Amino acid sequence: METEEIIQELGNVETELRHVQDQIKVLLERQEELYDRQSELKAVLEACTANENPDKDEDGPHSSPENWSGPFDWDSKADHLKFHVFGISAYRANQREIINAVMSGRDVLVIMAAGGGKSLCYQLPAILRDGIALVVSPLISLIQDQVMGLKALDIPASMLTSTTSKEEEKFIYKALEKGEGVKILYVTPEKISKSKRFMSKLEKCHHGGHLSLIAIDEAHCCSQWGHDFRPDYKNLGILKIQFPNVPMLALTATATQKVQYDLMEMLHIPKCVKFVSTVNRPNLFYMVREKSSVAKVVINEIAEFIRESYPNNESGIVYCFSRKECEQVAAELRDRGILADYYHADMDVNAREKVHMRWSKNKLQVIVGTVAFGMGINKPDVRFVIHHSLSKSMETYYQESGRAGRDGAASECVLFFRPADVPRQSSMVFYENSGLQNLYGIVRYCQSRRQCRRSAFFRHFSEPLQDCNGMCDNCAFSSDITEVDVSGYAKIMVSLVQDVQENDQRLTMLQLVDKMKNKHKETGADLKREAIEQLVIQLILESVLKEEFQHTAYATNAYVKLGPLAKHVLQERKTVKLEISNKQNKAGYKSAKRSLTLSGLEFKLDKLRKELSSNHGGLPHSILSAQQMSIISAQKPNSAEELEKIIGKLKTERYGSRILEEIKKFVDTDEPDDNMLNDEGSTKKPRKRQKIKKDFVVIESSEDE
């Protein structure tokens, strides 16, 4: 064989090999997707079969075929505690069943949305059962809040963390030995994995029959597939091995099927009873806003949004990508008259704590934070969560945005999306397990201008679809979107990348956009810069292009290369479409916001009517706060306009005397629930309702002055 021939054949073989490798990559990605879907479908099928044959699969994993609603021996004691100690009149969805399963000695997996009431599920059985309950929680601040809350209810709770004094530690160790003095003990996961002394005391406690239950809060931290993996959580499996007969609860707000299987395996609770509540947060309005390439414009829009929609110092969070960006955005918001401060991991603990406290006490309207401002935020009345930059996955976005509206009142979640933010995130996450796949999930969410935002969450968490009720931008106003065939532009773009690649060069996304823009000048084509950026992302999402990463001494850079399906576009075997908005200007947004408000109000009114007709005077749980509901119900609105007026008034005259009269009327005429009877048979109002009355008195007297 001639050398030339060899070289030619080698070239051909290498080209074909590359082609095969590309195909393998596509197939592997598809295999991964299919595995995910397979496990989801298996779980759904299992749940369906369990529902159809409740007697089958008695103690099988992942389902709750038993009737956990009761009756059980402890019912009246539990009801008494619920009302007299926790001040709660009625259980929320799944709480009673979870408590009963734990009381029956079963391991339990609880998946319940933020603010759903997970704590009660282990705190109440902890008091009902003899001995001491161990609660593992990831953050000291979270633990401190919980212990403080329990002590306020006269429940003997303690914590053992790096901040615990020697004296307190001694007291706790004694309590563990004797099985008395403490009912609920909170520890960080590090205590389990690093303190032999603690583990031996716990062993003694168990040996004496005093370990009542084990609760693992934020259990998704166990799984590497979860959005917040913590290495120390990996070691918690030891607890079930050491104390197999002690019921264990694993609690989290979100876990995909994969994460659920993973954490059941890691915690050694394969036969656990699983309670999954919906991920739907009907009170949250989800919206994606086009992010300008000019930083000042973005800040102006955020500031305007806060000033216009939340002029009464209503609390909010702005999430940013980096620490530096947090500081800049906070300063810029302050310049625009908004009470904002920043929070990130570079600050010392005291400074962080100070900012958190000021915000919790409403002395600060907005916290501008990185993801470090995360778990442990218990503020119930956060009215808006704005993402200045993209989250790294659907799951993190669900968690971060979910910090809004824990009190059930209407709140907004706004994500500012710009395709150019994608490579910033991708170069951070590409080394994580499924990092890119997860990132592209949230990018798809942002890129879509038609699909209901809520349905994207349902799909992600493998939950049946529910009605959005117009509570996302795409459902409220997606009529100005047209789908455009951009296959021709896609072909030009792919050829540009191919040319560069053949010359052994590299292109960043922005360089590619510039090249495309220049090409446009030559050909007279008229795709706007924003649309070109959108096209690059679309091609990455469709595997026509792909991102590749290169490390330098200072950073990791993301480059755009040909993807497995590039040839299909070049050979015109693949159509590429873009959803293009006809109204990208501000006027468009303003009118959109108006229709958003109206559609939101129609929805609220409808929900309100339903709740009023089914609540018989009790405090309704609604997208509006209980207090707002009582005021509105007293005024009997009959149209969206009337409702709008009342809500408008609530904003301006929140503490006006007429509204106070309405609150008073509501509180005074309220009928006690049946289960509000105390031991002596007399009636007692639950704490919540008393609190409203107390607020009322305080406000009334201050108005009198």
Ligand SMILES: Nc1ncnc2c1ncn2[C@@H]1O[C@H](COP(=O)(O)OP(=O)(O)OP(=O)(O)O)[C@@H](O)[C@H]1O
């Ligand atoms: N059945 C109930 N009725 C009324 N209020 C309740 C009920 N259960 C819990 N709550 C209250 O709801 C609020 C949220 O509860 P909790 O902190 O347990 O939520 P969570 O599910 O742990 O949320 P997160 O995941 O955000 O921490 C608390 O103020 C709690 O007192």
